[in-house]
Amino acid sequence: MNRKLITIAVGLLAFATLHAQTTERKFTKKEIEKAELIIPRPALHPIKSSIISCPGDPIDTLDTINEQIKIILFNDNTWKYWKDPSMTLAKEDFTKNWNTDAPDAYGIPYSELESQWSIWLVDDASEFCCPYVGTIHPRGKFGPRRGRRHQGIDLPLSTGEPIHAAFAGKVRVSKYMHGYGNVVIIRHTNGLETFYGHLSKSNVKADDWVEAGQVIGLGGSTGRSTGPHLHFETRHKGYAFDPQWIIDFQKGELRKQLFVLKKKYFQQTSNYEQDFEDELKNEEDDVKEDEAAKKAAAAAAAIQYHTVRSGDTLGKLAVKYHTTVKKLCQLNGIKETTILQLGRKLRVK
16 A cells, blocks of 8 residues: 555544544534534535546555444545445344335335434435436426326436446345336335336346445336336335435436435325425425414413402402503403402403
8 A cells, every 4th residue: 555545544544533433422402503503514415426436446445443334445546435234234224124026115004104204315424326317207207197196207218228226225126017117126224215117127136235326227118118218216114205305317416415304295296396496485484483383372371360259350450460450351351340250260461
């Protein structure tokens, strides 16, 4: 190993050690909010496809303080983090609800789903690769189509073009399915599953481990298809949502690292292009509603009642609660001459 690579290696090991030590600590909400004022969260920044810059040949692997995280050095003086999949595969995500035949391996009723999930799509030790960079067919978008639910997006291509795995993960299904044709389904470490349909050829089999950017098959027109294209789906807990929520297919970019997946995105009518502007408006409306709700709650908390007892008069109550007889009458819809009945509740504030 030359001196330059040794210098890089030492620096990376120091950084990896610091990274592992700091990430073990759980920060408070106030600390996070304070940090975000100084350093914007990278979670909101687009992530370019790793297929754009291909590293050289690997020449060495370095350990870090985290036994699962390795550093790979390449002969062009580049490097990258790599997660050893052996520990990942032992987790429940890859042992529970595992089915190598069915599109949905979960079978969770819609009513039992949570309202939303915060999903880290990639982190410092993982990568993203756009499955295929191109323009979505106008009639191949997510949503209702010809009386059916179209659960993904269609990207026109030429037969034989390479299709890449979006993230690292384990192949759950690789077979011919009616409708999908030759399809590959991958379950990823971030909890999502991606579907690659109408392939002319599959390069992987069920239970294979694949890395982001690996060519898992070739584009084609098998199954229910009117021409060569990639049918691509993203699912969570067995439910499909518009892949455009996370990927800009024309730019070949992941829109952000941290994705807040909402249950409503699973609905047939939920489409990224239609809903994105609504989402921004909804966020503004949510802020206004929160402010209105806080004001209403404060007003409700300020309301006070008095139960009429023997000897109470409007004048005495006005003095006791620092108000006026006129105000008491307005609050209760009564006159100054109204006789107060024992046990009656009067609003005094």
